[in-house]
Amino acid sequence: MNFRLPRLGADPSAPFPDPGLALREPDGLLAFGGCLEPARLLNAYANGIFPWYSExxxxxxxxxxxxxxxxxxxVRLSSRFRRRLRRSGWTATADTAFDEVIEACATAPRPGQDGTWITEEMLAAYRRLxxxxxxxxVEVRDPSGALVGGIYGVALGRMFFGESMVSLASGGSKAALGALALQLQRWGWPLIDAQVPNAHLDSLGAVSMPRDRFLSMVRELVAVPEERGRWTERFGQVPAQALASATG
Structure with missing residues (x-):
């Protein structure tokens, strides 16, 4: 571990270092240690910081x-995929299967990855949140009720911080992201944090934003009052046909 890297203490309410002090290599590494108590996690997200580590x-x-x-x-879904959605019979809902989605994110095999960063400690922390x-x-199910994909993350104010998404059938994660983006746009939430780039996210319309600009937007959005609690009723059901028509 780089000796210059700040170490966080046990107090979950203690402040984080200024994100502007994060390392350039590896890009964005800011601190280590601390805990995953709700107060610590919420303070992190409110300041544009997230935990990421392996067992x-x-x-x-x-x-x-x-x-x-x-x-x-x-969010960009291909014309071919949107045609599939219209025939799929899939439906997206929210907060009806959080444990199932996060477990799937933790255990689904991912090309080029050995193991998962969603440790047992992380699972317990996000279940508390x-x-x-x-x-x-957000979970997507087929007509039989089987889970085909999902995404989970943290909401503060009108800012959504995405953590992970998963496909249990081809395209399931794309449908979950599309449904989340559609409903957030309807609610007046402009942004989903996707943390770090990869080719899959880029293909779905992810863009890069300078950190200073991102942090400025986060400060504004987390300050907007929003009711806390389960989204099941507010989110409703998003049929794949509607999703296919609303995304391009």
Whole structure:
């Protein structure tokens, strides 16, 4: 571990270092240590910081520059995939299967990855946030009720911080992201944090945003009052046909 990296203490309410002090290599590494108590996690997200580490590593905190984000009105689904959605019979809901979605995210095989960063400690932490009304899932099911994909993350004010998404059938995660973006746009939430880039996110319309700009938007959006709690009723049911018509 780089000796210059700040170490966080046990107090979950203690402030984080300034994200502008994060390392350039590896990009965005800001601090290590601390805990995953709700107060610590919510403070992190409110300051544009997120935890990311693997089993056997210390708890690592990140604030990369630039930041990968989705504009909620600009998630891109291909014409071919939208044609599939119209025939699929899939339906998206929210917060009806948080545990199932996060478990699937933790255990689904991912090309080029050995193991998962969603440790047992992380699973327990986000389940706590879900029970407190801060963490949410969007789940997509086929007509039989089987889970085909999902996404989960943390909401503060009108800012959604995406954590992970999963496909249990081809395209399931794309449908979950599309449904989330559609509903957030309808609610007036402009941004989904996607943390760091990869080719899959880029293909869905993710863009890079300078960290300073991202942090400025986060400060504005988390300050907007929003009711905390489960999204099941507010989100409703989003049929794939509607999703296919609303995304391009």
């Amino acid at each position: 056997g590593q210390p708890l690592l905190w990140w604030a990369p520059d630039p930041r990968t984000v989705f504009r909620t009105g600009a 879900h029970r407190l009304g801060h963490a949410h899932s």
